[in-house]
Amino acid sequence: MTTLAICNHKGGTGKTTTVVHTAAALGLSGYRTLVIDLDPQGFLTRYLGIEEPPIEASSLMLFDHQVKLRDVPVQRLKHFDVLPASASMTKVLRKLNRPTDVFWAKEALQTGPDYDLVVFDTAAAVTAYSLNALVASRYALIPVTPEYQPVYGAEQTYQTIRQVREKLNPDLQAPFFLFTQVDGRKRSHHQFRRYLRARYGDLVMRSIIRTSTALSQAYDDGTTAFEHAPTSRGVRDYANATDELLRHVQAGTPRTAPEITAVEPPAYEEAPGEEPPRPVAPERPAWL
Ligand SMILES: Nc1ncnc2c1ncn2[C@@H]1O[C@H](COP(=O)(O)OP(=O)(O)O)[C@@H](O)[C@H]1O
Numbered sequence: 001m002t003t004l005a006i007c008n009h010k011g012g013t014g015k016t017t018t019v020v021h022t023a024a025a026l027g028l029s030g031y032r033t034l035v036i037d038l039d040p041q042g043f044l045t046r047y048l049g050i051e052e053p054p055i056e057a058s059s060l061m062l063f064d065h066q067v068k069l070r071d072v073p074v075q076r077l078k079h080f081d082v083l084p085a086s087a088s089m090t091k092v093l094r095k096l097n098r099p100t101d102v103f104w105a106k107e108a109l110q111t112g113p114d115y116d117l118v119v120f121d122t123a124a125a126v127t128a129y130s131l132n133a134l135v136a137s138r139y140a141l142i143p144v145t146p147e148y149q150p151v152y153g154a155e156q157t158y159q160t161i162r163q164v165r166e167k168l169n170p171d172l173q174a175p176f177f178l179f180t181q182v183d184g185r186k187r188s189h190h191q192f193r194r195y196l197r198a199r200y201g202d203l204v205m206r207s208i209i210r211t212s213t214a215l216s217q218a219y220d221d222g223t224t225a226f227e228h229a230p231t232s233r234g235v236r237d238y239a240n241a242t243d244e245l246l247r248h249v250q251a252g253t254p255r256t257a258p259e260i261t262a263v264e265p266p267a268y269e270e271a272p273g274e275e276p277p278r279p280v281a282p283e284r285p286a287w288l
């Protein structure tokens with residue numbers, strides 16, 4: 001079973017869109033795929049038109065050690081299964097404050113049905129939920145819109161992933177960066193793409209996701225752009241990105257993160273009103 005966490009500490013960078021459309025592409029290629037919604041706001045769950053589930057049929061079951069995941073009912077969609085978010089997640093989060101509370105999802109997956117891939121959607125924050133996703137995963141993917149705040153968030157996320165790898169999950173591979181909502185006409189987008197590639201090299205995926213109205217529509221009935229707009233560029237982009245991701249995963253080479261410590265100011269073209277991103281040391285999460 002391959003496990004993948006989708007994260008970026010900044011919101012609106014295409015995490016949920018990436019989870020849904022990567023899962024659809026994987027399902028269409030014949031991979032048995034489970035999506036786990038670990039964002040307390042449950043946007044993925046709602047995007048797919050899944051009604052508020054009872055706690056017993058939600059991702060909160062990962063955090064109940066008396067429950068075996070194989071006994072938890074999942075939502076079966078056309079191309080993948082979903083363990084939806086529960087509205088009680090925010091309340092439960094307050095109780096997840098022991099250092100060991102980051103291992104629940106990893107342990108729960110060992111009691112689950114056998115999927116080829118498990119993909120976690122996470123919120124734009126370092127919480128026990130997003131840490132659970134990273135501790136349970138071998139791979140991480142950072143969707144990043146080539147703009148100042150998402151790139152800043154992506155670099156913070158990269159540092160968090162390094163800390164998780166060092167302290168909590170030595171199996172966690174260096175993350176992939178996937179550019180999303182790319183507008184080829186914007187010069188600043190080219191600049192931020194060059195910036196990230198200069199710093200992170202091959203960790204930046206070759207495939208990019210361009211802006212596509214087919215992706216921004218929610219179809220509300222558990223379907224995705226793959227069913228409604230199969231020839232749209234959004235669908236083609238996610239199909240290509242998923243292929244690239246699978247090639248990396250199947251190659252199986254351990255991915256090690258470059259040491260990003262000193263700041264190499266990138267060669268920047270003038271872009272009025274836009275500051276080049278500066279890497280930051282993220283605040284140390286209480287769990288680490
Ligand atoms: N490639 C894209 N083209 C057009 N709209 C997009 C694209 N990716 C995401 N969006 C839209 O941008 C918004 C934020 O995306 P979302 O996936 O919810 O981000 P996150 O989960 O990181 O907060 C949503 O309204 C979504 O429909």
Ligand SMILES: [Mg+2]
Binds near residue numbers: 015016043121122123
């Ligand atoms: Mg989201």
